Amino acid sequence: MPALRRSLLLPLLAALALAEDNSIEPRGAPRCGASFHERHKAFRIELHANANCAWQIQRNASQAIRLIFSDFKFAPSSSCETESIKVYDGPSTNSPLLGQVCKDTDAVPVLESSSDSLTFLITTNSVAFTRSFFVFYYFFPPETQTENCGGQLTGPNGTLTSPNYPASYPALKYCIWHIETEKNSKINLQFQDFFLELDKNCQFDFTAVYDGLTTSTGLIGKVCGRAQPTFQSSSNAMTVVLSTDYANSYRGFSAQYSSAPLPRPAQPNMLLTCSSDGMKIVLSKSYLASLGYNETHLELNDPSCSPVVTDSVIFSFPLASCGTTKKEEGQSITYTNTISLSATGNVITRQKDVQIIAKCKMKNNSTLEVIYFTKNSIIQKMTTVGRYNVSMSFYDSDSFSQPVVHSPYYVDLNQTLFAQVSLHSTDPNLLVFVDTCIASPEPDFGSPTYDLIRSGCNKDDTVVTYPPREHYGRFRFxxxxxxxxxxxxxxxxxxxxxxxxxxxxxCSKGCISRQRRALSPYAWKTNIVVGPIRLKRELRSAHRSESLTKAEAEETPNLQQYSFYSLSVVVLISNVIIVAAVILKYHLKHQAGYGYQRIQSPY
Structure with missing residues (x-):
């Protein structure tokens, strides 16, 4: 009977999903670009070669926009440079870039805008192919999205359920669970009960599982319908997402996770590190030998850059050298170099040609390092994280030659202060732009604060910004x-x-006067703190107080000594006066030749 019930239920669910699928694109809807104002909308886009189409979404007041590309198909031969979806935080493609989606995007892209509009642009190359995209957006009040939805899970095991489980989950929800267990462990996730809207591409309601603590990359899988899926992470972190649309709500899911120790890590065959100064690629000799090669077969894009050979083969070089190519890809600056392993021999060979492609992607206040190699169409990836090396200092003049090295920095009221941000990198073709700069009386930047520069616009009348320079950003106030x-x-x-x-x-756009999100969508943003600055009169007051205190301390023994001497003199004079009075009285009574005798009365 349960099997019969399922066999009857699944076609019904499929029919409901098909009904919703057929209703998402109204007849006569524009195929290349449109403007939407509805509270929520789902639609499919189909484009062919050489398309360049933009869609705009205008939201209601005091709400945010969530945009989800739950299914997308680009031309198989495309790249991020030739085909992409670019999402802008504003009414046009001149607005700040929120993100980019392309064929190699390893996630279900979800982008949010807090401004009053959002624009996305789809560009295709000249290859004859039908591209398809399923787009879903809705407006939501940001303060309500975390209510009974998602959370942080720690410990060796635990459970998670969809909102209202086992009752139907609510519409228009986006829930994120971050699971983190002990280091050197992995996570096993088992769904005991799973019932979401059925769709072959999981375009409407879906659960996505990611291998790590973010939803930007490392997608393990996306599921919907009726199932009991299992997932396993490669580390001690996993992220689970539930996304629901506005129709056809079901029971949701109940899941359990447990942790297990990771096997002892093997010696890595390849290692890539990236920094502001350069790239470093380390290859094990055993790995090269397994491919039939040794260090003499290796070449970078520039063959004159040779490796250092020890127990491993090590290439280390500045970012802008050794044939490294650089590309700006929407949200990131990427440096790429290739190690070629070429077969030897004049006529025939039985060795495979191998390329090891190393990429350093500067993104989101960090360096995302990616290395992978191709062999018989197999791609392996490895990622680590680094940071830009940025510093900020005050200078004594507009020549910016002598930095102020003492702290606190004591200044006069209305004195002109010169500030410089410095990027320490071996790539000479980088500009530094001061996007926002705020002041606060406290180092934790609580209330109050004061804007000097905001979104590239001078907010204080005394601020003067200098044009962006290679490796330097400067301003004065x-x-x-x-x-x-x-x-x-x-x-x-x-x-x-x-x-x-x-x-x-x-950097070339300068001031953006309209209000935008506090978190900059630009890829290479970082923030630094410098201070404190104090007024010289406080320094003088401090010195004066110190001098007075010292003088008082020096005068105190003198006053005490003077008081002692004065008291001694007074006591001495008093004693002299007393002795003189006694002597005078005595002489008055006993003067020589004089006496007193009683006269007898005659009567």
Whole structure:
């Protein structure tokens, strides 16, 4: 009977999904670009070669926009440079870039905008192929999205359920569970009960599982319908997402996770590290031998850059050298170099040609390092994380030759202060742009704060920004103080780093006057704090107080000594007076030749 019930239920679910699928694209809808104002909408887009189409979404007041590409298919031969979806945080393609989707995007792309509109542009190359995209968006009040939805799970095991389980899950929900267990362990996730809307491509309601603590990459799988799926992570972190649309709600899911120790890691065959200074690629000799090669067969793009051979083969070189290519790809600057392993012999060979492609992707205030090799169409990836090396200092003049090295930095009120942000990198073609800079009397930047620069716009009348330079961002302003009894000023600046060869980068756009999200969508943003700045009068007051205290301390023994001497003199004089009075009285009574005798009365 249960099998019969399932056999009757599945066609019904499929029919419901097909009914929703057929209703998502209204008859006569524009195929290349449109403007939408509805509270939520799902639609399919089909495009052919050489398309360049933009869609705009306009939201209601006090709400955010969530945009989901739950299914997308680009031309098989495309790349991020030739075909992509670019999403902008605003009403046009001149607005700040929120993100980019292309054929190699290893995630279910979900982008959110808090501005009053959102625009996405789809561009295709000249290859004859029918591209398809399923798009779903809706408006939501941001403060309600975390209510009874998702969360942080730690410990060796635990459970998670969809909202309202076993009752029907709510519409228009996006829930994220982050699971983290002990280090050197992996996570096994088992769904005991799973019932979401049925669709062959999971376009409407779906659960996505990611191998790590983010939803930006490492997609293990996406499921919907009726199933009991299992997933396993490669580390001690896993992310689970539930996304629902506005129709056809079902029971949801109940799942359990458990942790297991990771096997002892083997010696890595390849290792890539990236920094502001350069790239370093390490290859094990045993790995090369397994391919039938040794260190004499290796070449970078520039063959003159040879490796150092020890127990391993090590290539180490600056970012902009040894044939490294650089590309700006929407959200990132990517440096790429290739190690070629070429077969030897004049006539025939039985060795496979192997290429090891190393990529350093500068992204989101960090360096995302990617290395993979191709062999018989097999791609293996390895990633690590690094950071840009950025510093900020005050200078004593507009020549920016002598940095101020002492702290606190004491200045006069209305004195002109010169600030410089420096990027320490071996790539000479990078610009530094000061996007936002705020001041606060406290180093933790709580209330109050004061805007000097916001979104590239000068908010203080005394601020003057210098044009972006390679490796330097500069500005000046006049010193001020916060009201009340605050004595210090700290600065916190958001910095954007751009490719100087790009004509459409954030650095070239300057001031963006409209209000935008607090979190910059640009890929190379970082923030730094410098301070404190204090007024010289406080320094003088401190010195004066110190001098007075010292003088008082020096005068105190003198006053005490003077008081002792004065008291001694007074006591001495008093004693002299007393002795003189006694002597005088005695002489008056016993003067020589004189006496007193009683006269007898005659009567």
């Amino acid at each position: 006049k010193a001020f103080r916060f009201l009340q009894s605050f004595t210090s000023v700290y600065l916190q600046c958001d910095i954007v780093i751009c490719d100087s060869t790009s004509t459409n980068s954030r």
